[in-house]
Amino acid sequence: MALLDKINNPFFQEVGKIARFTARFFKEVSKPKQEWEEFINQCYWIGYKSLTLVGITAFIMGLVLTIQSRPTLVEFGAEALLPSMVSVSLVREIAPVITALICAGKIGSGIGAELGSMRVTEQIDAMEVSGTNPYKYLVVTRVLASTVMVPILSSIAIAISLYGGYLGTNLKGDVSWSLYWYQAFNALIYGDFIPSMIKTIFFGFAIGIVGCYKGYNSQKGTEGVGRSATTAVIVASLLVFILDLIAVQIADVLGLT
Amino acid sequence: METSKPIIQVDELNKSFGENHVLRDFSLSLFEGENLVILGKSGSGKSVLIKCIIRLIEPDSGKIFILDQDISLLDQDEMDLLRADVGFLFQSNALYDSMTVRQNLEFPLRRHWTKEEREEKAESAVKEALEDVGLSHTIDMMPVELSGGMRKRIALARTLILKPKVILYDEPTTGLDPITGREISELMNNIQKKYNTAAIIISHDMNCIRMTGNRVIMLIDGKNYAEGSFEDLLKNTDPKVRDFFEGL
Ligand SMILES: Nc1ncnc2c1ncn2[C@@H]1O[C@H](COP(=O)(O)OP(=O)(O)OP(=O)(O)O)[C@@H](O)[C@H]1O
Numbered sequence: 059m060a061l062l063d064k065i066n067n068p069f070f071q072e073v074g075k076i077a078r079f080t081a082r083f084f085k086e087v088s089k090p091k092q093e094w095e096e097f098i099n100q101c102y103w104i105g106y107k108s109l110t111l112v113g114i115t116a117f118i119m120g121l122v123l124t125i126q127s128r129p130t131l132v133e134f135g136a137e138a139l140l141p142s143m144v145s146v147s148l149v150r151e152i153a154p155v156i157t158a159l160i161c162a163g164k165i166g167s168g169i170g171a172e173l174g175s176m177r178v179t180e181q182i183d184a185m186e187v188s189g190t191n192p193y194k195y196l197v198v199t200r201v202l203a204s205t206v207m208v209p210i211l212s213s214i215a216i217a218i219s220l221y222g223g224y225l226g227t228n229l230k231g232d233v234s235w236s237l238y239w240y241q242a243f244n245a246l247i248y249g250d251f252i253p254s255m256i257k258t259i260f261f262g263f264a265i266g267i268v269g270c271y272k273g274y275n276s277q278k279g280t281e282g283v284g285r286s287a288t289t290a291v292i293v294a295s296l297l298v299f300i301l302d303l304i305a306v307q308i309a310d311v312l313g314l315t
Numbered sequence: 316m317e318t319s320k321p322i323i324q325v326d327e328l329n330k331s332f333g334e335n336h337v338l339r340d341f342s343l344s345l346f347e348g349e350n351l352v353i354l355g356k357s358g359s360g361k362s363v364l365i366k367c368i369i370r371l372i373e374p375d376s377g378k379i380f381i382l383d384q385d386i387s388l389l390d391q392d393e394m395d396l397l398r399a400d401v402g403f404l405f406q407s408n409a410l411y412d413s414m415t416v417r418q419n420l421e422f423p424l425r426r427h428w429t430k431e432e433r434e435e436k437a438e439s440a441v442k443e444a445l446e447d448v449g450l451s452h453t454i455d456m457m458p459v460e461l462s463g464g465m466r467k468r469i470a471l472a473r474t475l476i477l478k479p480k481v482i483l484y485d486e487p488t489t490g491l492d493p494i495t496g497r498e499i500s501e502l503m504n505n506i507q508k509k510y511n512t513a514a515i516i517i518s519h520d521m522n523c524i525r526m527t528g529n530r531v532i533m534l535i536d537g538k539n540y541a542e543g544s545f546e547d548l549l550k551n552t553d554p555k556v557r558d559f560f561e562g563l
């Protein structure tokens with residue numbers, strides 16, 4: 059990290075600062091006495107705020123993916139493979155990444171704006187003065203909450219998108235409820251679920267850390283709060299893709315593909 | 316008064332932000348039961364000074380003693396405990412706007428009182444602090460529902476809840492109309508009488524200074540430039556001091 063500071067480049071300096079902010083998270087989270095009440099609160103808000111949007115988007119993705127895949131499969135005479143193909147791509151890639159992107163937008167900007175405005179109106183300083191560690195109270199709870207909630211939201215998204223896939227299959231074809239699920243799950247192995255779950259944990263963590271970092275270090279003024287919220291979304295979304303790329307590589311090396 | 320030990324002592328404090336050298340060897344002493352006013356132009360470093368005292372900003376050099384403890388030697392826990400004795404009224408009030416007035420007032424208790432103490436006494440402590448500022452009826456309101464003067468009073472109630480020995484006021488009457496400003500100044504006097512607190516008051520409101528201040532320090536060029544009673548300073552012939560009073 060000290061090395062990153064010496065390189066006189068704003069990008070690397072920012073990376074160094076985020077790394078230090080993240081290191082502080084692990085330091086504070088390992089100390090005793092967590093703010094459980096605020097953590098539960100945040101879980102509720104994060105889940106509640108994103109659930110509808112995640113649900114609707116997942117449903118549409120499942121439906122659209124099925125409708126669009128059909129002609130190609132028909133061309134190869136492989137129409138029967140439709141449920142299997144759709145389920146693999148939804149579980150492995152589409153549901154987790156779409157959920158993470160929605161959360162990057164909603165949770166990332168929400169946390170960025172909230173902490174940003176608390177910073178510029180000196181509410182964070184007021185917490186410090188009253189003897190409460192604001193990092194622990196605000197940052198640790200939010201990062202933990204988004205690390206827990208993004209995987210849960212992603213699981214819900216998987217379920218809903220598979221249901222969308224079922225409806226999509228039946229728009230033109232005719233696959234019974236039980237056959238659809240049988241085919242969908244038959245194509246899936248633990249090698250699909252587990253990596254998908256693990257990567258959403260990292261997505262959630264990254265979204266929480268970036269939102270908190272941007273908000274907590276917000277510049278003075280209302281303009282600063284807006285900038286914190288937007289950059290939080292941009293950086294978090296970018297990180298989701300980068301982490302996804304890394305996850306694919308790791309899964310590949312471990313022979314999970 | 317000068318014979319007693321100071322509650323807060325600041326020795327040769329320096330603080331720069333990049334090229335901007337805000338405080339240069341600034342020193343002051345605050346004694347028991349005293350209201351010390353700090354006067355200075357906007358941007359002269361008054362807020363920076365009291366934020367150094369409460370350790371929200373780390374000074375570059377110099378020593379700060381609160382109740383005989385060198386705050387640079389305290390670890391985080393010890394500093395947090397000491398902060399229970401030092402109330403801080405923010406220039407911007409800094410009320411938690413996602414919480415009700417009651418929750419705002421209870422917030423400082425969570426660190427300094429045990430769970431049992433809070434269950435037993437928090438309610439009455441909140442009520443007493445709200446009575447002190449004359450706003451008992453706002454207990455379940457949100458900060459956005461309050462006027463500027465009311466918010467200032469609630470912020471004051473929040474600093475009172477732990478019964479601090481010293482209160483640091485950052486421009487308590489700025490941005491308020493003269494009548495509300497006078498009410499706040501009266502409140503500050505009442506609090507001083509009731510709890511026998513000492514205070515550092517940052518202000519450029521002449522009415523507030525006249526009503527509350529026992530002694531005035533002028534912060535000019537980052538230094539403790541002149542010191543004395545308000546009347547003494549009005550008679551001071553130094554051009555920089557004159558400049559300040561004529562500018563008002
Ligand atoms: N966190 C910071 N980073 C950089 N510069 C700062 C910071 N805080 C204060 N300053 C600078 O320090 C100087 C003093 O600021 P300060 O807020 O103490 O002024 P002030 O005397 O309280 O003014 P006012 O009466 O307007 O509140 C200003 O020039 C300001 O730009």
Ligand SMILES: [Mg+2]
Pocket residue numbers: 361362363406485486
């Ligand atoms: Mg100020």
